[in-house]
Amino acid sequence: MTSDFWDSVVLITSQDEDEYGFGTGFVIYRDFNSTYLLTCAHVVRDVGGPEQVKVAGIPARAIASGTPEGFDLAVLRVEGLLDKPLLKLSGAGQPGSRWIVPGFYSNDRTKTKRLVSLEGELGSSGPIQEGGARANAWDLKIDDGSDHFLQPGYSGSPAIDRASGRVFGVVIQRQDNGKRGLAISLEALPKIWPQMPAELWEETNMVRTRLETRTAPKASPIEVFFSYADKDLDMQKELEDHLSILRRSNAISISNRRAIGAGKEWQGEIDKHLNEASIILLLVSPDFLASDYCWDVEVMRAMKRHKSGEARVIPVLLRPIEDWRGVPFSMLQPLPLNSRPVTQWGNRDEAFASIAQGIRTVVEELTQVA
Secondary structure (H helix, E strand, O other): OOOHHHEEEEEEOOOOOOOOOOOOEEEEEEEEEEEEEEOOOOHHHHOOOOOEEEEEOOEEEEEOOOOOOOOEEEEEEEOOOEEEEOOEOHHHHHOOOOEEEEEEEEEOEEEEEEEEEEEEEEEEEEHHHOOOEEEEEEEHHHHHHHOOOOOHHOOOEEEEOOOOOOOOEEEEEHHHHEEEEEEEEEEHHHHHEEEEOOHHHHHOOOHHHHHHHHHOOOOOOOEEEEOOOHHHHHHHHHOOOOOOOHHHHHEEEOOHHHHHOOOOHHHHHHHHHHHOOOOEEEEEEEHHHHHHHHHHHHHHHHHHHHHOOOOOEEEEEOOOOOOOOHOOOOOOEEEEEOOOOHHOOOOOOHHOOOOOOOHHHHHHHHHOOO
């Protein structure tokens, strides 16, 4: 079984050379160029905070977190690690079942970080509370006669059910000089990460109704409105496809002209969504700037809402235009972040993936504010 999970477990350290804290994390999800990992909130704190995390030597960022005193979990996102296999998740453990915990510890003499697996039997569970929500935590009993015990670096390690090979919890504490430990159940994960992709739970043994009854209500999706010229329809569809994970995870809803149902008054529906959307994407091209409707109605209304703080306007550069400085949204940071129009990229999928990543960042910022 070691070969199944060994490559999924990684060392968490700090980008700051003066910070010596470290811990363990493991890969749980991937989209486009990003890999998502799970560790402990206190590991993120100990390495210097959400912006100082390094995963397997690569800078990363904490995008969701509980508290070290409560739901001691954190979700990390890193660009890369695309070769790392994903560990399968489970929502529950069984008392008396066998478990494996792979984690890192530091050799006192050489300071070398070693990855070593512990084994034992699952004990009883009890509640952990954060705010008004609760989640179970499991007692981990390490086998008598074991050559190794839980060390501080094991924080963030996956607690894996021996029979199923699925992760049922994350190690958050060592007890009794490392002969025992505590693992928080993964039922806490959606409580600290409301935008958690539904795909994470497709193959778990957690009953969906249990999640729905024990999880705080999720926030409403953030509405994203597309403003574009008819000649750019194909590129608009491509970008929308690259936002499908955000849409499927209920992080966003998408509004555009094609989404207007039959029999509805076209102009009224456009105005409604333009006035309600939290994010407005201006798909910039020569045809977009030449469109009287896009310019006089959608751009002007979008900029008015942006200046009043009602919405975030994001210019998306599809095709080159002659003079960027002359447009009313010239002061806004466009996507892609390198300001190179999509048609000038060698690979359009890479361009749209970069744009989708920028939009995801804004969605996360707005979600935290909400």
